[in-house]
Amino acid sequence: MKPEDHAWRSLQEHASAQLRGGFADRVLRAAHGPQAETWRALQAHAAAQLRPGFAERVLRVAREFPGVPSLLDQFALCVGTAVACIAATLFVHSRNIDLENEKNLASWQQIAMEAHANDPRL
């Protein structure tokens, strides 16, 4: 045996000692991915999380609590709210304008009266 053959063999032995037991199985499992029975185990584990009487609980909750409003209902509510907001804004705005006009008119009347009093020719 050549000296380099011995070195190669040592290297190979050292390298293979790094592989843990069951290496081939792990490679095969990783290459093939999860098997059908693993998926079935996952489903069985999940199914075991459902407490007995699951269907009854679902039906009771569905009966007792009102459902989420439909998209149409939500849209109608949005439109109604927007219309109410616009109407309130217009009402407040027109009321403010009327008040402002009354105030201005009163001021002008006051000014006119004062001008009249100060200048008898008017």
Add this chain to the structure above:
Amino acid sequence: MESTSPNALADLVRRAQRGDEAAQRELIVSYQHRVAGFVYAMTSRSDYVEDLSQQVFIKMIRALDRLQAPAQFESWLFRLARNTCIDQLRRQKLRRIFLPFGEEHENIPEPPGAVNSEELDALRHALAQLRPQDRALLALVQEGRSHAEIAETLNTSVAAVKARLHRAREHLREHYTPEHET
């Protein structure tokens, strides 16, 4: 429900749509294990299974009258399940933005004995590394859905389903290491 003929299923769905509680119960009992499996594959969390499965079936009962084709009940149900899980995962992600310790609290490992085999734990771990859309795809395939049905459930084309499925399987294999060597 696998053993039930499509016609019997469609009849059962029609009865449930008319408000027949016995039919609604039968639908829940028939599909609860499959929906639970789907929810677990999507979330990788045992403690979410009951709550999310319940949400899926409550939505099912409330929206059943809007299902126009009873023959497509299964695709429709799994679409509800997928959307419910994705909503939950989004809410969870959003919560993490506002609650700095949310992630630590939410990623509590399963208690010992909760998962009963190394392979199952590895599968759960691998699924958790994938995007929710890819998890849904793989879980639907395990449900026995055809590519056409999956395309209908996900509102996409069969070609897109095939391409995404191929990528999802590759990603799953990359992360599937039964002894957590990584």
